[in-house]
Amino acid sequence: MAKINLNYRKLSAGYLFPEIARRTNSFIEQNPGTEVIRLGIGNTTEPLTSYVLEGLHKGVDLLSNVATYTGYGDGQGRLKLRELLVDLYAEYGVAIDTSEIFVSDGAKPDAGNIQSIFGIENEIAVQDPAYPVYVDTNVIAGRTGAFNPELGLYEGITYMPCTEENHFFPAPPDKKVDLIYLCNPNNPTGLTATKDQIKIFIDYARAHKSIIIYDAAYAAFIKDSDLPRSVYEIEGADKCCIEINSLSKSAGFTGVRLGWAIVPKNLVAEDTTPGEINKLWNRRQCTFFNGASNIIQQGGIYALSPQGLKESAEMVNYYMENATIIREALIQLGMTVFGGDNSPYIWLKIPNQMDSWEFFNKLLKETRVLGTPGSGFGPSGQGYFRLSAFGHREDVKTAIERIKRNLDI
Numbered sequence: 001m002a003k004i005n006l007n008y009r010k011l012s013a014g015y016l017f018p019e020i021a022r023r024t025n026s027f028i029e030q031n032p033g034t035e036v037i038r039l040g041i042g043n044t045t046e047p048l049t050s051y052v053l054e055g056l057h058k059g060v061d062l063l064s065n066v067a068t069y070t071g072y073g074d075g076q077g078r079l080k081l082r083e084l085l086v087d088l089y090a091e092y093g094v095a096i097d098t099s100e101i102f103v104s105d106g107a108k109p110d111a112g113n114i115q116s117i118f119g120i121e122n123e124i125a126v127q128d129p130a131y132p133v134y135v136d137t138n139v140i141a142g143r144t145g146a147f148n149p150e151l152g153l154y155e156g157i158t159y160m161p162c163t164e165e166n167h168f169f170p171a172p173p174d175k176k177v178d179l180i181y182l183c184n185p186n187n188p189t190g191l192t193a194t195k196d197q198i199k200i201f202i203d204y205a206r207a208h209k210s211i212i213i214y215d216a217a218y219a220a221f222i223k224d225s226d227l228p229r230s231v232y233e234i235e236g237a238d239k240c241c242i243e244i245n246s247l248s249k250s251a252g253f254t255g256v257r258l259g260w261a262i263v264p265k266n267l268v269a270e271d272t273t274p275g276e277i278n279k280l281w282n283r284r285q286c287t288f289f290n291g292a293s294n295i296i297q298q299g300g301i302y303a304l305s306p307q308g309l310k311e312s313a314e315m316v317n318y319y320m321e322n323a324t325i326i327r328e329a330l331i332q333l334g335m336t337v338f339g340g341d342n343s344p345y346i347w348l349k350i351p352n353q354m355d356s357w358e359f360f361n362k363l364l365k366e367t368r369v370l371g372t373p374g375s376g377f378g379p380s381g382q383g384y385f386r387l388s389a390f391g392h393r394e395d396v397k398t399a400i401e402r403i404k405r406n407l408d409i
């Protein structure tokens with residue numbers, strides 16, 4: 001008799017984004033002809049740059065000819081692509097080797113899959129609020145107890161609250177945990193931790209032989225040169241951190257799909273020698289994954305070349321100008337906002353003690369603007385609201401006009 005993985009039943013009802021879609025669709029049904037502006041899901045909106053397109057076209061053309069055709073490629077990704085990543089990290093002052101890079105189909109799959117190389121008994125800690133993938137994949141793997149709907153959290157996970165009091169960056173847990181997920185710049189709060197703040201976690205991880213899964217999906221949005229673009233800029237990180245990143249947000253690859261994980265040779269768990277975890281991840285990827293598309297990798301090679309990086313920096317600037325427009329308008333309205341200066345997310349403190357979903361409904365009803373309720377990212381997100389800077393400039397401006405004119409606060 002076939003049986004399902006019962007852990008799926010533990011997942012809390014209504015994953016955030018489907019719930020937003022449900023409410024939005026029902027609003028549009030009740031208000032036909034309404035034009036809703038979506039500053040909700042962090043999805044890119046601007047077309048790929050011309051150089052990346054050239055690379056993608058070239059990727060297709062290479063397959064058309066018997067002399068340049070390729071089938072399955074290197075399981076860790078094209079060497080050229082990994083060499084360009086080595087160059088990128090060198091600009092941050094970080095030395096990594098091509099053998100430590102694993103090209104993938106995105107940061108979300110890597111963030112979800114990485115837990116599978118660690119034992120079921122590992123204790124997990126996450127920032128609260130957090131990108132939902134870290135928690136949900138550990139629920140599915142069976143590392144947690146049940147969801148407690150009253151508290152809005154799972155038994156068996158250590159939540160590290162990120163609140164206004166701690167400037168939205170937590171202290172490490174006061175007990176031993178084994179795997180720690182950090183997202184920096186943070187989604188959803190839009191705040192970016194400093195090297196000193198991350199160093200405290202690295203010291204904790206080394207003292208407890210824990211491993212940090214460091215999601216740097218928004219590193220390219222950092223403007224302040226003192227803030228870390230890679231965790232390996234901080235001493236000791238190569239012994240305790242796996243870094244995950246992708247071209248999704250920085251080069252508009254959300255639908256194209258290309259990411260990478262860095263698993264340093266120096267990384268160790270309690271029961272491994274250096275190099276063993278790198279081999280485990282190789283084994284995992286070679287078993288479950290046959291490599292990123294060769295067409296897309298060619299696009300990635302162009303995206304990571306000097307011309308490609310220059311063009312994506314312009315795209316990042318475009319989104320960051322949106323962030324400034326949103327941020328400043330909300331401040332002018334007297335609202336308290338965080339983030340949006342080194343990341344594309346604005347974390348709004350909801351006025352008048354309203355809860356996150358109440359504000360979602362109010363904003364939709366009064367302004368037809370969509371955002372994301374902070375409580376959907378964890379209990380400490382209650383009372384907050386995330387606005388995304390991914391959108392066409394005209395839409396962002398219209399959204400801001402509507403908020404100024406129609407939001408009754």
Ligand SMILES: *Cc1c(COP(=O)(O)O)cnc(C)c1O
Pocket residue numbers: 042105106107108109111131183187215217245246247248249253254258259
């Ligand atoms: C968007 C995002 C990603 C990117 O995922 P991809 O699979 O590369 O598209 C990863 N982590 C966070 C926190 C994100 O917001």
